[in-house]
Amino acid sequence: MLLQLRFCPGPVPGCAQCRSFSEEYCMDVEEIVALSVKHNVSDLHLCSDSPPRWRRSGRLEPAPFPPPEVDTLLKAWLNDEQQGTWWANGQVDFAVTLAGNQRLRGSAFKQTSGVSMTLRLLPGVCPQLSALGVPQVVPELLSSDNGLILVTGATGSGKSTTLAAMVDFLNHHTDGHILTLEDPVEFLYQSERCLIQQREIGQHSPSFADALRGALRQDPDVILLGELRDSETIRLALTAAETGHLVLATLHTRGAAQAIERLVDTFPAQEKDPVRNQLAGSLRAVLAQKLLPDAQGGRVALYELLVNTPAAANLIREGKTWQLPGIIQTGQQAGMQNFDQSLAERRAQGQLQAPALNNPVRNSFRE
Structure with a gap:
């Protein structure tokens, strides 16, 4: 899924992927996740009304990209039964596999100012x-x-x-x-x-x-x-x-x-x-x-x-x-x-x- 985003500089020093405010950049969700993996991120917090944040080493920090369209992600990732749960309960848990067998565990929920989603990044290889x-x-x-x-x-x-x-x-x-x-x-x-x-x-x-x-x-x-x-x-x-x-x-x-x-x-x-x-x-x-x-x-x-x-x-x-x-x-x-x-x-x-x-x-x- 390709998300049209403006990729903004964030709090990650020395990251070659962090581009200037003025540069337009098309970034899909796989690239967002790959960037998160590179910087040892455990969780992504995506909100429809505020800049995204990520958790590194237990600390919540601003993430160096603008908010993706959470509703669009949900439509793509949820099956029919999960969609029914979403509309009935206003929240839903799910898991998804991206390119390269990267797994995400997600929890989406409605809140006062829109829709939010928390994504847990799971290791691509089963740990020993x-x-x-x-x-x-x-x-x-x-x-x-x-x-x-x-x-x-x-x-x-x-x-x-x-x-x-x-x-x-x-x-x-x-x-x-x-x-x-x-x-x-x-x-x-x-x-x-x-x-x-x-x-x-x-x-x-x-x-x-x-x-x-x-x-x-x-x-x-x-x-x-x-x-x-x-x-x-x-x-x-x-x-x-x-x-x-x-x-x-x-x-x-x-x-x-x-x-x-x-x-x-x-x-x-x-x-x-x-x-x-x-x-x-x-x-x-x-x-x-x-x-x-x-x-x-x-x-x-x-x-x-x-x-x-x-x-x-x-x-x-x-x-x-x-x-x-x-x-x-x-x-x-x-x-x-x-x-x-x-x-x-x-x-x-x-x-x-x-x-x-x-x-x-x-x-x-x-x-």
Whole structure:
């Protein structure tokens, strides 16, 4: 799609693509995205009534191009069902593949002064676990035949990237059937040693719960759940984890212990104890993550890992989640670590920008 734009100079010093105000330049959306990738942009914010902005290293900055026609992009990118959602609800989530297999995850919404769109740029190549620097025990956890592994963190903390790296690891190191349930589908996988099938909520199934209910009859070895959104989906995920499936899922919490609390608190009081028992028996691990600016101008992840050892399982069963941070801090023999320990490791490796070195972990992130 070719968008007729006037390409204006922006806050990117030394960029040969940034032209003068007076120069007319025809720029299509692929070029906008390519420029964003070049400058390590994670998100684009496009509005019909104001200049675009992009997020680099966690900071929102003016972007060096004028606003494209958001309505035109939506008409080109949304299928009929998504168009119906857009007109009915005034907002819609979607994903799109551009030239060169560049994937975008988008969220469009109507607001007081027009239409806005946020685009998350997804890596063109599926990341590898080793490149992300996850705790060394994670590949071993992925070798489990069953159980629940949670990836948690704030919005924009890289949960989807970590899940994709887990799927990629399984795809190249195990033989099995991987079924992904996502809203929307983000990373696209090619079956290697594994058979990988991807389903998009809204397009292939009406809800996560319906898709997961069907998945239990589709002979998967591994089920990836884009998000645990409600009690029904959580209950089905726990059942799947108990009945011979490895379940990978995300949750929006800031730490590993909070993830347990969030899952349990989704249920009414009379169901909390049975859910705690299920979690104690089926949970394999919780991997929480946050991002900091790195020394190269990008971002690096810090990880907190809770492994469900017998001691951790007892605390979960008894509802004593406030004691889990102590288990994590002293559980290095089982591969566990907290954010402070992860920060110390990144610091020792020289991976952090100077301003981040002395900041307490709890104050160092956009959450």
